[in-house]
Amino acid sequence: MSRHAGFVDIHCHLLPNIDDGARGVNEALSMATLAVEESIQTVVVTPHQLGNYAHNSGQAIRDKTVEFRQLMAEHQVPLKILPGADVRIEDGVLDKLASGEVLTLGDHGKHVLLELPHELYFSLERLLRGLRSLGMVGILSHPERNQGLLSCREPVERLVDAGCLMQVTAGSLTGAFGSASQKLAEWALRKGLVHFVSTDAHGARSRQPLLKECYRRVVELTDEETAHALFSKNPRRVSCGQAVPSGRRAIVSPVTPNWYGFAKALGVLRGSVLAR
Numbered sequence: 001m002s003r004h005a006g007f008v009d010i011h012c013h014l015l016p017n018i019d020d021g022a023r024g025v026n027e028a029l030s031m032a033t034l035a036v037e038e039s040i041q042t043v044v045v046t047p048h049q050l051g052n053y054a055h056n057s058g059q060a061i062r063d064k065t066v067e068f069r070q071l072m073a074e075h076q077v078p079l080k081i082l083p084g085a086d087v088r089i090e091d092g093v094l095d096k097l098a099s100g101e102v103l104t105l106g107d108h109g110k111h112v113l114l115e116l117p118h119e120l121y122f123s124l125e126r127l128l129r130g131l132r133s134l135g136m137v138g139i140l141s142h143p144e145r146n147q148g149l150l151s152c153r154e155p156v157e158r159l160v161d162a163g164c165l166m167q168v169t170a171g172s173l174t175g176a177f178g179s180a181s182q183k184l185a186e187w188a189l190r191k192g193l194v195h196f197v198s199t200d201a202h203g204a205r206s207r208q209p210l211l212k213e214c215y216r217r218v219v220e221l222t223d224e225e226t227a228h229a230l231f232s233k234n235p236r237r238v239s240c241g242q243a244v245p246s247g248r249r250a251i252v253s254p255v256t257p258n259w260y261g262f263a264k265a266l267g268v269l270r271g272s273v274l275a276r
Contacts, residue, residue, distance in 0.1 A: 004168035007211050008042045008235035009035065010105055011086065011113060011141055011167055014209070015064050018056060019048040021202045025071060030204035032077045037212050040199075042239050044084040044105050046113055050096070051088030058103045061085060082106045082239055086141060088115050104136065108241030111168070112135075114138050121148025121155060128164055137246070139165040139238075142200060144172045144185040154182065160193045163246045164258045167196040170214035171207070189221055192249035196228045197237070 013021025014031055022028035035043060045065055049056050065083040071080055085103040087093065096102040097112060105111040112131060114124070124138070131138050143149050143156055143166055171177055172185040173251060188194050197218065200210035211231060218227040226249065234244050 006236075007038070007040045007215075007231045008044075008239050009040050009199050009201075009209065009211070010044045010084070010111075010139075010196055010235045011046050011169075011200045011240050012043045012209055013047060013086070013200070013202045014043055014045045015047050015068055017054055017062070018061070018064060021047065023203070025068075027204045029069060029071070029075055029077065031201060032072055032079045032081075034204060035201075035209040036077060036079050036201075038209060039078070040209060040211060042080040042082065042167055042236070043209075044082045044235075044239055046084045046086040046105070048087040048115075049087050049102050050090050050093060051115075053088070054252055056085075058085070058101045061103055062107065083114065086113050086115050088117075089124070089127065093127070094134065097131075097136065098124065098134055105139070106239050106241055109136065110241045111137050111165075111238045111244075112140050115141050116143075116146050116148075118145060121152075123155075123161060124164065125162055126270060128159075128162055132163070135163060137163070137244070139167050139196065141167050142169045142172065143197075144168055144181045144188065145177055150180050150184055153187065156188055156193055158189070160246070160248060165195040165244060166193055166196050168194050169200045170197050170211050171200070173197070173214050173217050185217050186221060189218065190251065192251045194230060194249075195244060195246075196235050198235070205229055 013019055014027040014028055014177050016022040016025045022031055047056055047061055062083050065081060069081055083103055084105040087102055105113055128138050149156055169187045172181045175182045199209040201207055215227050215231055
């Protein structure tokens, strides 16, 4: 079995008829089946909460997760799912997290998937401090697709240094969201600023739950140990409510040919041939 078997996806709009993700049980089942084919073992389902989806209550997400888990069992889809949410940052979010009205990932009361408005960036340091006071950790979803951060990357480094974790979308690293997002995602990856790679899947035909291609790309950009951490080890810890090391990862250079060693070996070989 390859090292990449056993992915855990902590950002996926899999639940049917609750947000802009799966548009019915058939599409949701197709997404779940595709996720299994992509070596995804566990999905934390993350319907939108707050913002335009203020009507999505924490209990409704919990109930729908149980219902869809039963439906997958009936259709023999071997995928583990846990409740969670993609939380729009707004006033009052800390109180709603503390009460359980807004969900943490896996419903463990530990990690919060935070979504900025796509059009702008605003400071999150105060929110991160508030989360820490609740014993929670913020995970910023797809920073590489935020227009404010595309214009100025510096806050990404500042947030990571302040203890925020970063989740990059797999499609960004494979170019699905354009070259600007791809460049920012690759920059963050090379700087050791990425802690998770997730699908942010919304459908069975577009924005699918795909990870294998991106895993191979991350191995090319870093190494297999790093890829394993971003696709499996770190997200699995989140799914179990366990701590994930914050801060910057050790920077790993991509594997490149050892041209000096190759040239030296070639010279030795040529010398031995000429001596004959």
